[in-house]
Amino acid sequence: MTVTASNDAGVSKARPKAYVFDAYGTLFDVHAAVRRHAAAIGPDAAAFSDLWRVKQLEYTWVTSLIGQYRDFSALTQDALDFCFARYPAVDRRLRDDLLDAYRRLDCFPEVPGVLTTLRERGAKIAILSNGTPRMLDEAVAAAGIGGLIDNIFSVDALKIYKTAPAAYALVTSTYRIAAPDIAFQSSNRWDIAGAKAFGFACHWINRSGAPDEYVDHPPDLVFSSLAGLVEDAD
Template sequence: MARLRVKGIAFDMYGTVVDVGAVADACKGIAPDPTAFAALWRTKQLEYTFLLSLMGKYQNFWTVSERALEFTTRRLGIELSPAQHPRLMNAWLEPRPYAEVPAVLARLKERYPLAILSNGSPRMLQAGLVHSGLRADFRWVISADAVRLYKPAPKVYAQAPKQMKLKKADILFVSSNSFDVLGAKSFGFKVCWINRAGVPLDALGPRPDLVVASFEALRTALD
């Protein structure tokens, strides 16, 4: 495969740079099956972003996450104590990066300007990047909040070329989320799918330019 020629890289945040599985850790002692609890919470969180965008409504990602948590607890018959609710929500402010991410970002930022492009609210993104020790790696932290829509709406992706001052075809967008990969490629970015789980791509197309299993494999592909 020919080497990708890009001038900047934009990354999705949750599930790509930081591990949303860390949210399951906060669920321990609260839910009988913390992994299932966190998975349902994440599923409803994303579903609500799709619904809000399609309905022409908007709530920021923190509020969406709270609404998804409310559904999850009701669906699973779990009543949270006053201390447990903030403990769960704060997990989104204190994520951990995937193990290989810090070293790879340190290498990539020597060659490319880097951005975060995420559905997360500005507060969530800034807090999460500071907590994970990655804030200094990114020149731009771009939130869907600015356009009051959620990915995969084209207006969300369109923020990156404007802020990075690059043509969209010169930006590599990196995400682990299949819907995000399809949306970004449809918008006109070059796209890398971080497919850690080895799952099939959604059948709607278009296909990403690069599929790798880790950030280290991404770095190797760009060398």
């Protein structure tokens, strides 16, 4: 479902030559790990999962700004440890189980069909993520979508996180495709702001119906799920 669209005249009206997807929250459900162990975690499970995600992202921004990179796997563990400290009633013996579940997150149900359709239309399909190469390879394999992905770009090669422009340039420098001819999809509004500032055509996958922000860098289209990409292209 298309929610809204901007009228940016600089965006190419032709079908994109490549579709580039953020991984966590866009292709993969970041709350699936906690959901698998919700009964063991107890009544704080939802808040625990939300905080894990918030701190994970916060740590990427802080480490980038102070110039002391630590990879996404390490930050994910740091964020989880903070959650155990914040919710001391949650059994710390779940730590390894939660980290293992995070390596094998569920993809959203529409993902395989959407990627299949876009590939059939001749576009390149890629992931651009803060995740480490190993994390992304494991997630893609667990979801069974490896045959639908042409390239996986990790910021680990740069040692700086999105929204640094260099992260988005990983795609343009490899594909040698102009930024406006690349469609970038993310459920993270801050990521859309960074990609839009870089010059990509941007689709915000607003699964939760969140209010808009970063108004100086609006998405070109907003969808409630990735299925909107296929509906919009028809």
